[in-house]
Amino acid sequence: MAKAIPKKGSRGRIGSRKSIRKIPKGVINIQASFNNSIVTVTDVRGRVISWSSADTCGFKGTRKGTPFAAQTAAAIAIRVVVDQGMKRAEVMIRGLGLGRDAALRAIRRIGILLTFARDVTPMPHNGYRPQKKTCVEIKIEDISIARETREINDSMIRSNNIIMV
Amino acid sequence: MPHCIVTTTNHHCPPPITTASCYSPLLPSSSSSSSVSRFRESSIGFPTAKFHYSFRSSNSNSNRRRKVGVICMAKERRVKMVAKQIQRELSDMLLTDQVLQYAILPEAALGADRYLSSLTTISDVEVSSDLQVVKVYVSVFGDERGKEVALSGLKSKAKYVRGQLGKRMKLRLTPEIRFIEDESLERGSRVIAILDKIKSEKNTVENPLVESSDPVEDWDDEDDDDDIIYVK
Numbered sequence: 001m002a003k004a005i006p007k008k009g010s011r012g013r014i015g016s017r018k019s020i021r022k023i024p025k026g027v028i029n030i031q032a033s034f035n036n037s038i039v040t041v042t043d044v045r046g047r048v049i050s051w052s053s054a055d056t057c058g059f060k061g062t063r064k065g066t067p068f069a070a071q072t073a074a075a076i077a078i079r080v081v082v083d084q085g086m087k088r089a090e091v092m093i094r095g096l097g098l099g100r101d102a103a104l105r106a107i108r109r110i111g112i113l114l115t116f117a118r119d120v121t122p123m124p125h126n127g128y129r130p131q132k133k134t135c136v137e138i139k140i141e142d143i144s145i146a147r148e149t150r151e152i153n154d155s156m157i158r159s160n161n162i163i164m165v
Numbered sequence: 166m167p168h169c170i171v172t173t174t175n176h177h178c179p180p181p182i183t184t185a186s187c188y189s190p191l192l193p194s195s196s197s198s199s200s201v202s203r204f205r206e207s208s209i210g211f212p213t214a215k216f217h218y219s220f221r222s223s224n225s226n227s228n229r230r231r232k233v234g235v236i237c238m239a240k241e242r243r244v245k246m247v248a249k250q251i252q253r254e255l256s257d258m259l260l261t262d263q264v265l266q267y268a269i270l271p272e273a274a275l276g277a278d279r280y281l282s283s284l285t286t287i288s289d290v291e292v293s294s295d296l297q298v299v300k301v302y303v304s305v306f307g308d309e310r311g312k313e314v315a316l317s318g319l320k321s322k323a324k325y326v327r328g329q330l331g332k333r334m335k336l337r338l339t340p341e342i343r344f345i346e347d348e349s350l351e352r353g354s355r356v357i358a359i360l361d362k363i364k365s366e367k368n369t370v371e372n373p374l375v376e377s378s379d380p381v382e383d384w385d386d387e388d389d390d391d392d393i394i395y396v397k
Binding site: 071096105119123 | 250253256257259260261281284286288304306333334335350351353354357358361
């Protein structure tokens with residue numbers, strides 16, 4: 001692969017890219033999977049300003065997937081940017097998880113105006129074969145238990161009628 | 166919901182294989198629960214025949230498994246697995262199925278499908294212990310009208326969703342689906358907002374020299390030209 005060609009304005013100034021830029025409008029990407037949520041704040045062109053996830057907030061294991069973790073991740077990611085003066089944001093949501101709703105509410109709570117909320121979950125136009133679905137067995141026991149509970153219910157109701165009368 | 170089904174020690178071995186397990190965690194010992202069942206059988210004259218039928222245990226395995234805990238535990242885990250699988254399938258259906266998307270967001274049919282006015286999420290799925298009833302808690306982010314539209318759309322498509330779920334999942338009996346609005350996320354958000362306000366008020370009281378950029382005050386000066394979503 002060829003070496004990355006530095007962009008025009010950045011020769012010799014790569015280190016100072018981290019200086020504070022005033023960005024009034026940005027894009028917040030929320031990737032909310034079932035086990036984790038990642039919040040990335042970029043500018044309109046797509047250059048990342050700050051990011052945070054449930055894991056970097058200190059949650060581990062199953063608690064990363066909870067909506068509270070998504071809230072704290074969003075709060076931490078946005079705090080950096082709010083100080084730089086960002087007021088409006090467009091939100092792009094990826095994935096199906098509990099973080100979708102929770103992170104949106106956190107963003108709203110902090111005071112950033114949401115211009116648009118878009119759902120950009122990657123959807124194939126029938127590409128690769130999807131993963132096999134985990135099969136949850138329903139054994140005969142469960143069904144018989146269900147039937148018995150229904151029978152007992154009916155008999156209880158009938159017997160109550162009999163006793164009361 | 167019946168919770169007390171007890172295995173008795175009949176040693177019949179008839180063709181219909183039915184096993185029964187005690188369900189309530191309040192009666193741990195099988196002896197006490199069997200006494201309860203016998204009391205019930207004696208008091209209920211009419212359907213004793215039915216009880217006898219349903220309590221016939223066939224395998225020696227189930228006799229050995231008379232201890233209440235074993236059957237309950239496996240079933241609890243299976244119920245949780247089924248609930249999780251149903252949540253995944255339903256949220257996937259919300260995203261990919263055209264019919265459902267039109268039911269939630271009527272403007273999706275007009276073509277504005279990527280710019281949403283409300284966002285629907287399935288926050289929780291509760292399955293009854295006999296896997297017949299599924300309560301789906303739906304949380305909608307948006308204004309009042311969006312919430313009503315989304316929830317009524319989902320409720321009207323309950324039968325369709327049940328059919329689709331039966332096609333996607335291998336279940337012997339597809340459960341009945343009920344959609345319930347979930348306000349817990351909203352309530353939690355409100356509580357945290359109040360706490361934040363208290364904290365900031367405490368900070369301003371303690372430090373009278375406020376820092377230069379106070380984002381809350383700047384927010385009031387803005388023009389409310391496009392206030393699309395205001396969740397209060």
